[in-house]
Each structure stands twice: as C-alpha cells, then as structure tokens.
Amino acid sequence: MAGKIRYLHEDKNGYFARKRVPTDIRSRIGKEFFMKALGDGKREAERKLPSAIAEFEKEIERARANLPSGFASENGDAGDDTAACPLSPNQMAAKHYADQVQFDQDLRNTTHLYARHGFIDEFYVETLREIRSGAATNDEIQNAIGWIFRKFKSLGHLDSDPGSTEWRYTASRLAAAEYEALNLAALRDDDGDAPAPPEWITNALSELENTSEGGQKQEVTSLQALFEKCRTRKTGQEGLSDSTSKSYASGIRSMIEFMGADDATLITNRKINDWLEHLQFEKGLDPQTLNSRYLPAVRSTLKWAVNQGYIDHIDITASVQVPRKPKNRQKGYTQEEATELLQRALNYERQADSREYPETAASKRWCPWLAYFSGARIGEIAQLRKEDVRISPEGIRYIHITPEAGTTKTGHYRDVPLHKQLIDIGFLEFVEKSSEGPLFFRDENGTRDPVKAADQVAGQISEWLREHGLVPNGVSPNHGFRHGFKTLARRYDIATDYMHAIQGHATRTAGEAYGDTDLIAMQRELGKIPNISIA
Known part of the structure; x- marks a missing residue:
C-alpha cells in the first residue's frame, strides 16, 4: 500500500508500533504481537518508531537466547532483570544516529511521499541545539529526547540517574546525534546524497564494532568508567557528588570528545599534549584552568587505572606552561x-x-x-x-x-x-x-x-x-x-x-x-x- 510505513499503525487512540512475534518464540513471549503506544501526532510517532522496534528486536533476542524477559514498560522503565550492557555516551549517540539514518532510508524506500513532506520542526531543532550546548533544563531534555533515553534504558545501555552530570552529558551527545540525523535527512530531501557522518560518530561506531568483537574490553578501559571508579574509590561516595569530581568531570569529557572515542588505551603522552594545545590555543581556555582541572583529571585517572591493573603504564610528561602574572598586591582583602x-x-x-x-x-x-x-x-x-x-x-x-x-x-x-x-x-x-x-x-x-x-x-x-x-x-x-x-x-x-x-x-x-x-x-x-x- 503506497505511503504505509511498516510497523506503524493508527487507531482512535493514536499511533502505535506493532510487530508480530516470531512463531518459534511465541509460547515463550506469551502473545502474538508486540505493541507500544507512540502518541497522537504522526511526526512524533515516526520519530519514536525506531526505538520501539529496537525494543521489540531486543526482546526477541532475549527470548531466543532463553534469557529472562526484561522488556520495558510503557513508561520506559526496564525490569530488574534487564541484561546490563552499558555503553558510553558517544556510543549510544552513534548507535542512535545509525538507527535514525537507517530508519530514514527505510521510509524513503517505502514511499516517494516521505522525501517530499518538507516538514522541519524548528522548535525541536532549536531545543536540540540548547541540549547540545548544555543550556537546556532537565525538564526540557526529558520532554524533547526522553524517548531516546527510554530506548537505551530498556536495552540495558544506560544506567545514569536523571539530572546527574553523566546524564546531562549523555543528553548533549544524544541531542548532537539526533541533530546530525535530522540534518542528513534534510540534505537527502534536497539532492538525495547522504554526507559522511561526523568523525566522532564514525569513531564511536568503530568502538561498538570492536566492543562486540572484544567482549568486555571496552567497558573495562572506558575512560569515563575508570574516572568514576577512581573517584568512588578515593571519596567513598557514589555519583561524583564531591566538588573535585565535579570539577574534574569536564576534563574527562573533553578528552573523550577530542579523541572521538571513550577508550583509555588509546591515550598517549603525545595525544594528551595535542589535546592541551587544542584547548589552550583553539578553544582559548586559560592555562591555569588546564593545569588545575583538565590535566589533573586525566592524569590522576590514568595513574589510578595503571596502579589497579586496568591499563598498561603511560608515561605522562605533557604539561601546560602558565605565564607568570605580575603580582601587584596580596591575594586577599587588606x-x-x-x-x-x-x-x-x-x-x-x-x-x-x-x-x-x-x-x-x-x-x-x-x-x-x-x-x-x-x-x-x-x-x-x-x-x-x-x-x-x-x-x-x-x-x-x-x-x-x-x-x-x-x-x-x-x-x-x-x-x-x-x-x-x-x-x-x-x-x-x-x-x-x-x-x-x-x-x-x-x-x-x-x-x-x-x-x-x-x-x-x-x-x-x-x-x-x-x-x-x-x-x-x-x-x-x-x-x-x-x-x-x-x-x-x-x-x-x-x-x-x-x-x-x-x-x-x-x-x-x-x-x-x-x-x-x-x-x-x-x-x-x-x-x-x-x-x-x-x-
């Protein structure tokens, strides 16, 4: 039927995703169809459809592997027995980008009408920009891309608490990926050519491939995960709640973004030096800030990871020269x-x-x-x-x-x-x-x-x-x-x-x-x- 989108259905209550349960696992699943409500608006339903289908596919995988079901409820909360397979923020973002790009192509293959609808939700795009830059509130993040968070939580890829530093950073990466996917769709509408994804997405997709081949290696050597373990051991507190952890968190995120990969084994002394030069001379960060927050964050995390046997020794000698400022008076009040x-x-x-x-x-x-x-x-x-x-x-x-x-x-x-x-x-x-x-x-x-x-x-x-x-x-x-x-x-x-x-x-x-x-x-x-x- 021309114009019909696969798995997307509509009734008097709105739009919903529906996929037939394969016959070989139907008795284990206990139903004939997977179904999930997608809201009242068609555009919103189209945006949410890929995550719903991904949840269905994950449930099928679990059933065929004879694993306990952890299928997410309507509000997106996975059951306690959801198989945990955490991904880094960049990996989740890259996976989301790939899913959206593939879904866009599937829609175009379904009907010529999709490429001609010409609709861009400017308010949604502007919200994505604000989330990407860190300017959005927690509620604005939930309203705009909460559906993406629920998708990854249901798959066991996300375990950060809403409103936390890690959660907001993850939001910025997911928003960036959603923005890039929308941009690609708009360019396809113009001339049909699909531009190459940004380098950070390409690197993260490569990480995902390596992770699937290398088992738990990526989880063990994730710089973000090592940083969190390091700070938890040093402070005895979960959640990076102390002021030093919060101060250091931006340095860790910056290093991951610069590398385009969340893997401590990729870090070398030369790469740290290049990163510091990039921050000082291209981003314009103050040398004192780099010396007091950014460099110590990465250096202390790597030193701890080496001592604990997570990674091999890295000889870090990179440094930032802080120009001597003239001292014209005492630092405190007279x-x-x-x-x-x-x-x-x-x-x-x-x-x-x-x-x-x-x-x-x-x-x-x-x-x-x-x-x-x-x-x-x-x-x-x-x-x-x-x-x-x-x-x-x-x-x-x-x-x-x-x-x-x-x-x-x-x-x-x-x-x-x-x-x-x-x-x-x-x-x-x-x-x-x-x-x-x-x-x-x-x-x-x-x-x-x-x-x-x-x-x-x-x-x-x-x-x-x-x-x-x-x-x-x-x-x-x-x-x-x-x-x-x-x-x-x-x-x-x-x-x-x-x-x-x-x-x-x-x-x-x-x-x-x-x-x-x-x-x-x-x-x-x-x-x-x-x-x-x-x-």
Whole structure:
C-alpha cells in the first residue's frame, strides 16, 4: 500500500508500533504481537518508531537466547532483570544516529511521499541545539529526547540517574546525534546524497564494532568508567557528588570528545599534549584552568587505572606552561578593604518593594562575615542550614560544615566555632528567626539541588560586591576571604594545625594528623582575631 510505513499503525487512540512475534518464540513471549503506544501526532510517532522496534528486536533476542524477559514498560522503565550492557555516551549517540539514518532510508524506500513532506520542526531543532550546548533544563531534555533515553534504558545501555552530570552529558551527545540525523535527512530531501557522518560518530561506531568483537574490553578501559571508579574509590561516595569530581568531570569529557572515542588505551603522552594545545590555543581556555582541572583529571585517572591493573603504564610528561602574572598586591582583602566590605554587608537591607528573596538578602549580610571569621569557601557557607548552627556540650556556638548540606572540598565535615563578634552583631538571632532548612536560599519543597543553589548564592554575592566597587583588582570576590583568613591567622599567631583545621585544609605531615583539634582549642585560637571596627 503506497505511503504505509511498516510497523506503524493508527487507531482512535493514536499511533502505535506493532510487530508480530516470531512463531518459534511465541509460547515463550506469551502473545502474538508486540505493541507500544507512540502518541497522537504522526511526526512524533515516526520519530519514536525506531526505538520501539529496537525494543521489540531486543526482546526477541532475549527470548531466543532463553534469557529472562526484561522488556520495558510503557513508561520506559526496564525490569530488574534487564541484561546490563552499558555503553558510553558517544556510543549510544552513534548507535542512535545509525538507527535514525537507517530508519530514514527505510521510509524513503517505502514511499516517494516521505522525501517530499518538507516538514522541519524548528522548535525541536532549536531545543536540540540548547541540549547540545548544555543550556537546556532537565525538564526540557526529558520532554524533547526522553524517548531516546527510554530506548537505551530498556536495552540495558544506560544506567545514569536523571539530572546527574553523566546524564546531562549523555543528553548533549544524544541531542548532537539526533541533530546530525535530522540534518542528513534534510540534505537527502534536497539532492538525495547522504554526507559522511561526523568523525566522532564514525569513531564511536568503530568502538561498538570492536566492543562486540572484544567482549568486555571496552567497558573495562572506558575512560569515563575508570574516572568514576577512581573517584568512588578515593571519596567513598557514589555519583561524583564531591566538588573535585565535579570539577574534574569536564576534563574527562573533553578528552573523550577530542579523541572521538571513550577508550583509555588509546591515550598517549603525545595525544594528551595535542589535546592541551587544542584547548589552550583553539578553544582559548586559560592555562591555569588546564593545569588545575583538565590535566589533573586525566592524569590522576590514568595513574589510578595503571596502579589497579586496568591499563598498561603511560608515561605522562605533557604539561601546560602558565605565564607568570605580575603580582601587584596580596591575594586577599587588606584589613581596610575587609572592614569597608563587612560594614556595607552589615548595613544591607532588602528593599520593601524588591523581588529579592529574604534568604538572598540574608546571604549578602551574613555570608561575608562568616567567611571572614572562618576562612570557609563561600559555597560552604551558602549551603548552611538552620540545623547546622549548633551548640556544643561545653556551650560553644559553632557551625557544622558538612557534605550532607551540599558539598565540601574534601568530602568530610568540620566544625568551626563562631567568632564572638558574629554573636554580638546578631547572627544567632537571625538563625533563630529563620525557617527550618537552608538559611541563604529558598527551598520550599525540598527539591532544589543544594550544590547548584549554593553556587548561585555565591555568584549573587560576588556580583553584588563588584557592583558596589568592593572588590579590588587582582582579588577574587569570594575567595579573597579565604586568602585573607590565612593572613589574619599568621598575623595573630594562630597555630598552623588549627588554621588548617578551621579552613578544612589537609595536614602537612603524618604527625599533624594524630589527635583532634577540638572546639575549645579552635575557639581559643579564633579569639585571637580582633573584632572588626564598625560604625
């Protein structure tokens, strides 16, 4: 029948995919047809059809291999016994691209009408661009390409949690593949010629072929998988939730994209050097960023993988030369600068007609003071909850900085006494009047990501300080407090081990690691810092 698309059917409830179950496995499957709803719109149904057929084929494979059924439900969740065969984001994207290109060709072979429909969903294409660039929200990703995620989850290829760093990266690659497939279809509409796929897709397709031939080799040597294992072993936490893992993740993704393959065995010292030059001179990344985040991410992962026996030794000597910047002043705030800044913060009040949340206003008032007297990172201060302001059995008031509230650099908690001036100017009264939960950002339903929310607060504080001319050239608005605390600690002779404990820095020697730095001692040391002179 002219124009009829194979496996696509329509009834009064909308479009659905239907494929007859082969007779040799029908008794095992328990039904005559596979069926899956595809929605009300024909264009949407055509887009979803390949993933539905792929699910049917996978079920047939399982049945013929006499494996337990793990066929996905209507909402895309596979059963617990789905055979796990994880693929890298690039591999999933390449597989999706190949499926879509083949499906497009199958449609053209079915009827001449398909190549003449001339329909391009510009809104969908623009959403793909936003997902590809990382600008889309999690909900926008789910609405646009959730069907692709469900396809790969049902096949056992995907195990990342929605909203996670890995999930969003996977989304960017899937969106890129979907975009390339649509672009190819549009070019075919014009002249019928199919351009070669991008190099990264070609490389990933080659990986898939090698994986099928080489068994589990690819899974074992995946750079992304090795990175996740490395960070899990080092932090004792799943999900790359600590700040170092999050900082390093972009470097790992960048290396994989540069190689066009997720395989640590392909990495050489020369390839690392070429990658660093590409990032510095073509992408314009700052050398300091490469030295502090990108290179350590790859180097530490490979070193760990070598030590654990996953890959052979790689002698990494590639490096980035960081130009020496002229030092015209100290890194932290001077006493005069800090005094002016803290005076302005203490006097800050939310305007009655302002749309600013009270929590945001409170962050501008209190976070600089807490950072000044603790040397903590602004992000650690911004994530504080009401329950994190505590009193010890000895009657010492302190803040409990913990990864449970969001994150810490080390992944460990620490307790820091409140300086007497903080109590004198009313911080405890502010806490007492605050609602349960975060002190410095609004989270009415308890659903906000505390790390992202704290980062947003830190950015707002930084912007506010700059707007009022309170940040000198050469000083980081928020990190200047951390540098400044080190200066204060040395000026007023705070013992080094207490200085490190208060700021959450690692000890220098094994000897310093013995024993605890308790609140009584830390309160004594913090008390050496004099009050700020305020009007």
